[in-house]
Amino acid sequence: MQEFSVEQSLKMLAEKISEIAQYDGDFTTAVPSLSVHRRNAPTTPVHCIYGIGLGVVIQGSKELVLGGKVTGYRAGQTLLTTLELPVVSHVATATASAPFLGMMVTIEPAALMQTAAMIPFRPAAKSPGFDPLAVNELDAGLADTLRRLLSLNDEPRLIQHLAPLIQQEIIIRLLTGPYGSALRHIASPGSPGQQISGAVAWLKQHFTQPVSIDELASRSSMSTSSFRHHFRSVTGMSPLQFIKKLRLQEARQQMLNSRLDAVSAAIKVGYESASQFSREYSREFGESPQRDIRRLREEISQ
Structure with missing residues (x-):
């Protein structure tokens, strides 16, 4: 199998995204859970909900704000979001001649937990604090996997057979790479991250109803004070x-x-x-x- 460098994969990804996204906008693809994005100029901040997934900047740069903290990532970097969170997002760098190009791979929690259960995990001696928005450099292996996933749009007959395998490979690479610790926080049964993840998912479905923090803490098998602490630690804001x-x-x-x-x-x-x-x-x-x-x-x- 031919191996590509990060730079080669980025170039091929940019060409393929430009074929799909020929003008400003967000585009779904024939591959489930995969979308591509293009902007020809910087954008104004937009309030939106970011789901669980991997964002990749191919060209340009982007910034997000969560709980007052600014997180930026640029071409050749990835952003892993491990919870569904309300953020403020905008494209920071883009021009007509060098538009912002990006892609997003949505990660299904069930697939993440199943894959995590199959892979042995050795925690680092000093585990970093949990960050629901984490940025890392794109490595050659993950870049090539993303290239193969996007290229499936040219082979629609194979999508249903190969896309799940490549998507699982992406999860495996994330679990065994720099994002492994963050993903284990929400994939390990009974962990505070997994409990808060469940609370966030429940709130997304019931936020229009009166919500008791005491009941939410009980639903998460935590004391109220512990729930408040872990919720703020994970999401960057209080439950309210x-x-x-x-x-x-x-x-x-x-x-x-x-x-x-x-x-x-x-x-x-x-x-x-x-x-x-x-x-x-x-x-x-x-x-x-x-x-x-x-x-x-x-x-x-x-």
Whole structure:
């Protein structure tokens, strides 16, 4: 089998992504859990939910903000997200002649846990602190695996047979590389990271309902104080801050896509006070709900 250097793989990835993404946008591919992205200029910060997966910058650079901490990564680097988290993201470096090019591989938690259970793990003498957004350099082995996964778009008949194998190889390489410790935090049954991961997944489904932190801690088999500590350590924010961000982002989408007014959107996502919703919305997005949605609609129509 021919071996490629990181630089060779990046060049081939850039060519293939440019074929799929010929203009600005986010593009799904024929390969499940794989998307590619292109931007011809730096973008304004966008509030979004990042799922569990591996982001790869092929060209340009990108920045994310979580809990006030800025994480940047550039061409030849990867970003592993190990929880579904509300972040602020923007492309930092891109031009028309050298656009931002990236790809995202979504990782299924069940596949991660099954693969982790098969691979022996020897913890480092000094385990680094858990970071839900971790950046590392792309190595030649992982770069070539990503190249082969993206190349399956040229062989659609083989996707259902080969994509699961290559995706498992990606997980194996992540587990046995620099990301191994972070992934074990959420893949090891009974670990604090795995318990918080479960709490985050539950909150994503129930954040519009009244939430008791005591009940959430009990559901995670932790004391309330321990739950608060581990939740902040893993996500970079308190449980209440996390819930608030989920509610505000959902309300924003409801007003933008379903054309709900601010009061209706506030009630739909779990707010009891419209004035509190307006205050927290303005603090999060920098403008009142009415002005923010009007600006977003004007940007979309341009």
